[in-house]
Each structure stands twice: as structure tokens, then as C-alpha cells.
Amino acid sequence: MPAYLVVHAERHGEDTLIEDPNLTVEFVDGWVLFKDRDLIKENRVAVAIPAMQVRRVERVDEDQEPAPQEE
Numbered sequence: 001m002p003a004y005l006v007v008h009a010e011r012h013g014e015d016t017l018i019e020d021p022n023l024t025v026e027f028v029d030g031w032v033l034f035k036d037r038d039l040i041k042e043n044r045v046a047v048a049i050p051a052m053q054v055r056r057v058e059r060v061d062e063d064q065e066p067a068p069q070e071e
Contacts, residue, residue, distance in 0.1 A: 003061035004034070009053055017060070018047055025057060032057060 003019035022037040023046075032054055034047040 001061055003059070005058045005060045006032070006049060007055045007058065009055045019061065020046070027051060 001019055001021050002023040003017060004023070004025055006016040006018060008014060008016070018034055020034075020036065024035045024037050026033045026035065030051050032049045032051050033045050036044060036046055
């Protein structure tokens with residue numbers, strides 16, 4: 001199951017784990033967007049975090065596909 005650990009820039013020790021069987025992550029216009037792969041056609045976002053509040057996003061599930069990098 002895709003799982004991402006969001007390491008916050010200022011809230012040290014209060015990292016957030018986001019996991020869902022259909023989870024994808026995108027870095028768009030200063031935002032980190034977590035979407036449900038089944039709802040991509042509808043462009044629905046499950047969680048949106050301002051990128052400036054995030055130190056890094058790590059893929060931490062067993063499959064370990066690399067997370068997309070910010071351009």
C-alpha cells in the first residue's frame with residue numbers, strides 16, 4: 001500500500017504518515033498534493049499541504065517506488 005511520510009519543516013517530531021491503496025503524490029505550484037488514483041479523472045485532492053511547510057516527503061511503504069521530485 002502506498003505510504004508517504006511528510007516531514008514538516010517547523011513541527012519537528014510531528015511528522016505525518018499518509019497511506020491509502022490508491023494514493024499518488026504531486027508537487028504543483030507550491031503545494032504537495034495527495035490524490036486518490038481512482039479519482040484522478042475528477043482531479044480530486046485528498047490532502048493538500050503548502051510545500052513551504054514541508055521539509056521532505058518520503059515513500060515508506062514496502063513497494064518503495066520513488067516519490068516524484070519537485071522541478
